[in-house]
Amino acid sequence: MEEFEFNYPAKRKATRRAHVGVVGSGDLEVLLDPVDGDTASVRIRTSVDSFKTKWQAVLDRFFGQYDAAVHIEINDAGATPGAVFLRLQQAVEASES
Amino acid sequence: MNKLTFLPEYLQRRSFIELSARDRAKSLFDSGTGRELAGPFDRIESPWLAMQGVTPQADDGCIVMRGTIGGRQAVVIAFSGAFQGGGIGEVSGAKLTAALDLACRDSEQGSQSSAVLLLETGGVRLQEANLGLAAVAEIISSIIALRRYAPVISVIAGPVGCFGGMSLAAGVSSYVVMTPEGRLGLNGPEVIEEESGVEEFDASDRSMIWSIYGGQQRYNQGLVDVLVDDDADQMVKTVRELIAKGVPEVPRSQQVDLCRSKIATLDPSTQWDPSEFSWSAASLLSSEALAKEDARPTGRDQGPIDDERKGIQQ
Numbered sequence: 001m002e003e004f005e006f007n008y009p010a011k012r013k014a015t016r017r018a019h020v021g022v023v024g025s026g027d028l029e030v031l032l033d034p035v036d037g038d039t040a041s042v043r044i045r046t047s048v049d050s051f052k053t054k055w056q057a058v059l060d061r062f063f064g065q066y067d068a069a070v071h072i073e074i075n076d077a078g079a080t081p082g083a084v085f086l087r088l089q090q091a092v093e094a095s096e097s
Numbered sequence: 098m099n100k101l102t103f104l105p106e107y108l109q110r111r112s113f114i115e116l117s118a119r120d121r122a123k124s125l126f127d128s129g130t131g132r133e134l135a136g137p138f139d140r141i142e143s144p145w146l147a148m149q150g151v152t153p154q155a156d157d158g159c160i161v162m163r164g165t166i167g168g169r170q171a172v173v174i175a176f177s178g179a180f181q182g183g184g185i186g187e188v189s190g191a192k193l194t195a196a197l198d199l200a201c202r203d204s205e206q207g208s209q210s211s212a213v214l215l216l217e218t219g220g221v222r223l224q225e226a227n228l229g230l231a232a233v234a235e236i237i238s239s240i241i242a243l244r245r246y247a248p249v250i251s252v253i254a255g256p257v258g259c260f261g262g263m264s265l266a267a268g269v270s271s272y273v274v275m276t277p278e279g280r281l282g283l284n285g286p287e288v289i290e291e292e293s294g295v296e297e298f299d300a301s302d303r304s305m306i307w308s309i310y311g312g313q314q315r316y317n318q319g320l321v322d323v324l325v326d327d328d329a330d331q332m333v334k335t336v337r338e339l340i341a342k343g344v345p346e347v348p349r350s351q352q353v354d355l356c357r358s359k360i361a362t363l364d365p366s367t368q369w370d371p372s373e374f375s376w377s378a379a380s381l382l383s384s385e386a387l388a389k390e391d392a393r394p395t396g397r398d399q400g401p402i403d404d405e406r407k408g409i410q411q
Binding site for chain 1: 117118136137138147150151152153154155158177179180
């Protein structure tokens with residue numbers, strides 16, 4: 001298991017917290033919590049080692065579209081980059097709906 | 098949403114199995130009353146998994162909700178079969194036990210509270226073996242404490258099934274509900290195949306596996322009270338009815354003479370066929386009298402575990 005953290009600039013407040021997904025094979029869990037300030041932080045724990053650059057790429061793309069101040073925790077059990085992106089979008093949808 | 102009237106009824110039904118564990122739990126409550134306790138944002142996760150290189154889950158795969166079902170107080174505990182095969186660890190076991198004890202405390206104080214266990218579990222989580230075993234012991238004693246006051250209903254809906262120590266928890270419940278897709282057994286098929294060889298038991302032979310562990314077979318054997326289709330509305334209706342029905346006169350696990358009479362009909366000198374383990378409705382009816390004989394006056398001060406031990410020793 002590997003653990004890492006990324007930070008991104010944020011411009012607005014998030015609506016409410018959201019929880020989606022499950023730590024099942026090929027899937028992941030996302031916990032999205034609104035925070036004060038102008039930074040979004042992401043903590044990732046993944047069961048598949050040595051994919052840090054891939055995670056960075058997925059999150060760079062995600063935070064290119066999403067600008068709320070949140071703390072996101074991801075518990076991953078080997079989800080593909082596509083699945084990660086969809087779960088992140090789902091969390092945003094659940095947070096803003 | 099418009100219903101497509103030309104489709105057969107079974108295509109219109111809403112699957113219970115396909116719901117997530119959290120949604121399954123939520124679906125049982127009267128609208129808007131289900132409230133989650135110790136949810137993912139409370140971050141009560143297993144401290145043991147990360148040190149073994151396994152990613153933990155924020156709710157440890159155990160969802161606890163409290164609310165009303167058919168106007169009656171209830172707790173629902175749902176296991177997420179996708180996370181660690183729904184395995185019981187220290188935290189998930191403690192959550193289940195605490196929920197049962199909460200219902201028991203409420204019931205003792207005069208506000209009857211039932212418990213519904215949505216079991217999708219392979220039993221004890223191997224990464225937390227000893228703590229998981231201890232948790233199963235606590236769970237069983239808490240079920241036996243609660244079942245005197247209010248029904249404890251075990252629901253085994255999905256193909257993950259209910260195995261190992263948790264099959265014992267199902268066994269001491271007031272009522273067991275299964276779907277034909279569900280499985281119930283002590284040793285899982287893979288375990289038996291591993292131990293005895295594929296010639297003895299082929300875990301990949303699905304029709305054979307379900308003919309032994311499947312919901313229909315377990316119902317025929319009298320180990321299950323209600324067999325329901327994989328239909329969320331039917332499941333809600335069934336759980337409501339069982340809660341309304343209240344505490345059974347004699348819990349299944351105390352019907353020792355009845356179990357013995359069933360076992361006595363089997364001939365161990367020949368190879369058994371699963372169909373031989375079906376006891377007809379008529380024979381179960383006549384055995385209700387037997388079940389009543391099993392019922393012994395059980396004073397509260399005897400304690401639940403004592404009652405159980407006496408039942409086993411007879």
